[in-house]
Structure formats: structure tokens, C-alpha cells
Amino acid sequence: MLASAPTGWAQQYLFNQASYATGLSPRQIVSGDFNGDGRPDLAVADLEDNKVDVLLGTPAGTFSSQVAYATGNGPYAMVAADFNKDGKLDLAVTNLFDDTVTILLGNANGTFTAGSTLSVGTLPDGIATTNFTSDGNLDLAVVNLGSNTVSILLGNGNGTFQTQTTFATGEDPRSVATGDFDGNGTQDLAIANSGANTISILLGNGSGGFTTATSPATASLPY
Numbered sequence: 001m002l003a004s005a006p007t008g009w010a011q012q013y014l015f016n017q018a019s020y021a022t023g024l025s026p027r028q029i030v031s032g033d034f035n036g037d038g039r040p041d042l043a044v045a046d047l048e049d050n051k052v053d054v055l056l057g058t059p060a061g062t063f064s065s066q067v068a069y070a071t072g073n074g075p076y077a078m079v080a081a082d083f084n085k086d087g088k089l090d091l092a093v094t095n096l097f098d099d100t101v102t103i104l105l106g107n108a109n110g111t112f113t114a115g116s117t118l119s120v121g122t123l124p125d126g127i128a129t130t131n132f133t134s135d136g137n138l139d140l141a142v143v144n145l146g147s148n149t150v151s152i153l154l155g156n157g158n159g160t161f162q163t164q165t166t167f168a169t170g171e172d173p174r175s176v177a178t179g180d181f182d183g184n185g186t187q188d189l190a191i192a193n194s195g196a197n198t199i200s201i202l203l204g205n206g207s208g209g210f211t212t213a214t215s216p217a218t219a220s221l222p223y
Helices: none
Strands: 026-032 041-046 051-055 067-070 075-081 090-095 100-106 112-119 124-130 139-144 149-153 165-168 173-179 188-193 198-204 210-214
Touching (some): 051 075, 090 124, 100 124, 124 173, 124 188, 139 173, 149 173, 165 210, 188 210
Parallel strands (some): 026 075
Antiparallel strands (some): 051 067, 075 090, 100 112, 139 149, 198 210
8 A cells, every 4th residue: 555645755655665856876875964954964975977976864864855065087986984073973985986085074964075085096995994993093994896906094093094004905995994903902804805705804013014924715605
């Protein structure tokens, strides 16, 4: 049975499913409380429209119509975190076709201000954030599909980042995860290499540097 949506709502219901408009080719979605009202909101990377769409959550469990924020060319993956330590969530977005990362700084009311644009490797795909050093600032790890590298961008704690350092991965890296895999108190990397059918394990030294530990085999095309 179809349920009727109230006039003005930006969705249509079908068996309790609500659909919300985005731009062309939405690629990745993240959730966070972008306006500080205690409800989760959504941000969607639109590959062909070169923007991020933000949809704010409502008390009814629905979402507002999209509000768009410009990125670089071909936004693909992103993370939400507080990069400038102001207590508000920000966004870091990889731009697949111009080899950059766009930083969007949150204003606490659900809107964003354009921050810095960071150069990374060729065809940046997956992204992760954590603190790779002991300074308490969030850093970024970006895997570069076209150059078989991971870019490490150390955060300055104010929403800006240092120039990238790069480390080799396997062929066609697609995604990256962080964690303390060797139990020494520093953050390491696990990178899925879709062209090599491996995972690269890179161990962190606590100062933003990494050494390759192992490259265990996986099944075909790990993503």
C-alpha cells in the first residue's frame, strides 16, 4: 500500500522507503550532526556535479532538501570530522579528476564554508582520518588509484594541512582503514589493492611516516 506524503515534502514513500533528490552520480554518503540539533544529517558526494549535497535531519526522521557545496572535479569519497577543533563537524572530500582534496569547514548550523584545497596523488579514491602523530590533530590518509600510493596529510589543528608525503601501495588502491594493528600505540594503515588482489599493511612510526609490513593476498578485486 502506498502512503501519501504531506504536501511539500521532498520525498516519495513506497513501502516505508523515502527517496531524496541528489545530483548526478552520487558516490558516497556520510552521516553526522552538522547543525548541532542532536539529529543525524547526511552529506553526499556527487561525482558528475562537482558538489557535496547536505540534507539536514528532522524530528520526524525525514530530511530536508539538498543544499549544495562546491568541490573540485569529480568528488568521490569523504569523511566527516572536526579538523579545526571548534567542536563542529567538517568534511574532507577526494576529487577524483583533479587530484585534490577539498576541505569544507562546518559552521554548526548545517552550512559549510570552503576551506583549503590539498594536492594529492593521481585519481584519489578512498580517504580516512585519524591522528598519526602525538600532537592531537586529525590527519588524512588518501589512497591514489592512478599512482599506486597513499598520501599522508598531517593536520595543523586549524583546518589546514601540511604538504603530502606519499608511500607506495599495491596496484590500484581503492580504500583505506586505520587502526593500531601491531599494538604499539600508533596508528597504522590497511589498504585494499584491487589490481593486485592484496591488502597493504603499512605500520606507522608515530611521526607521520610508514613502513610496509605485509601484503596478504585476498580474493579477486578487493575494494
